[in-house]
Amino acid sequence: MEINIFQALLLAIMASLTSVIGALGTTYSWYTLSRPLVASLVVGLILGDVKTSIMVGAAIQVVYIALVTPGGTVSADLRAVSYIGIPLAVAAVKGAGLNPASAQGAGLAVSIGALVGTVGTVMFYSTATMNLIWQQIGWKAIDKLNYRIIYLTNFIFPLISHLVIAFIPTFFITYYGTDIVANLKEWLPMDGIPMKTMFTLGSLLPAVGIGILLKQVVQNPVDLIIFFFGFTLAAALKINLVGAAFVGAMIAFLNYKIIMVGAGKKSASHEEDL
Amino acid sequence: MSVKLNKKTKDQAFWWWYNGNLTGFTHQHMQTFGFMCAMIPVIKELYKDDTHRLRSLKTYTPFFNTEPQIGSMVVGISVGLEEARANGHEEIDDEMINGIRAGLMGPLAGIGDSLIPGTYIPILLSIALGLSTDGSPLGAIFYAVVYIGTMTFFMKYIFDKGYELGGRAVDVVIGEQATAFRESMVMVGTIVIGSLAASWIGVSTALKFDLGTYYNAAGEQVANVLRLQDTLNGIFPNLLSLLTVLFTWYLMTKKKMSPITVMLILVVVALVGVLIGFFDPGLSY
Structure with a gap:
């Protein structure tokens, strides 16, 4: 599979727009277009193979399912995972002749996505640093009440940062990189240690995504029971995800009622004291 | 006004x-x-x-x-x-x-x-x-x-x-x-x-133990192989995936590691696992 100049340009434009600090704003870009599942549809349309791309994107999505970016610390800027990682993973999966829906196809895709994700982290911190130049211009405009410059500082100047730090690298990596990953099987045999490790890693990495979320919500190890309950619903009782959401909603509803009843009692007894 | x-x-x-x-x-x-x-x-x-x-x-x-x-x-x-x-x-x-x-x-x-x-x-x-x-x-x-x-x-x-x-x-x-x-x-x-x-994580082991052979009811000699994955599934379905998640949670919460460090540790886990035969995707082109 080859990526032509036009396709590489489109991918580079998407990578410029969809950072957490991307030009399209948080809701459209970071929380929608940079999600690997959504991006895989865009990439699929650009590459002309929606089906393979979505299967690859879905596998990669699991790793980044609960990506939270507290206080501007970004562990993975998804634009690289989505608009460099997915095209490369599609090329690699096809080059190796794997079924993208199989565990092996998913494993290879996830490994490539994670590898490229580190590039995204560098891109994020570089863009934020380069934006300091524009903010210097912006600060001077405030005293002069030059509204136009303030808007340019927030919306237009940062595009230069994206051009230098995201657009150009994405263009070259996707344009030249697909050839390299598509010929993976010529220099890396499937039964060799590197490939076995890569596929194994692909099956382990989605656990990190879940771990990140658990870190957010589980303060007390006892709270892990809630997670185990959800795991059991699917693993042992074979309930699908929508079903699990409804079971979860019911339990949360009861939880809410119990807390509110408890709160009501507290305030009632407080009144008796008076 | x-x-x-x-x-x-x-x-x-x-x-x-x-x-x-x-x-x-x-x-x-x-x-x-x-x-x-x-x-x-x-x-x-x-x-x-x-x-x-x-x-x-x-x-x-x-x-x-x-x-x-x-x-x-x-x-x-x-x-x-x-x-x-x-x-x-x-x-x-x-x-x-x-x-x-x-x-x-x-x-x-x-x-x-x-x-x-x-x-x-x-x-x-x-x-x-x-x-x-x-x-x-x-x-x-x-x-x-x-x-x-x-x-x-x-x-x-x-x-x-x-x-x-x-x-x-x-x-x-x-x-x-x-x-x-x-x-x-x-x-x-x-x-x-x-x-x-x-539903989406599928960590599994390829480890198996050869326990010699035995004769089945028809009197045929059959290899007696214990597959660790089958035993684990008998304990709890998809147990290894659950343990992997808990491992990453433990490293990030109790050991205060960053997600990137945890990913690097998993690279080592994967490599060692492959070398000792615990993990084997069993693939060919």
């Missing part, structure tokens, strides 16, 4: 924030410029002289950063307070506005991060992944439409609420009922994530 902001101006403030809350991000001033851009139309309408305009614009120059979607509430509150200040409420000064801004950005970041990327997005994505298992674009479209639709509505709603309530919004955000609601929502998210982990 009391000034009332045009609906159009309030909408402008909302949309500048919606589209630009993080676009000019640096680690020095994360959302400060985004916030100023939202306040400019309001300031221009409320004050006609440059002295007041400059004073009010400068009110919004201190550092600002929160979860930007739920943070649209703070923009709404500031618009409300700025309008009250223009109407001569002298108790509303820079110190009061920035006290509220600074006081809310921490709690709202915590609430927003745990509810939006920590709960709502994983639930939506879990459902979307289910719709896209066979490579169908349906899941991606479902997520994009539902997320953008609900989030835009939500942001506009809390912006308007913030504007109406002004400084009183603080009680609504950190009240008892809001806390109980938030805890319950996080609970649904955790349950769904548990199901998602069981």
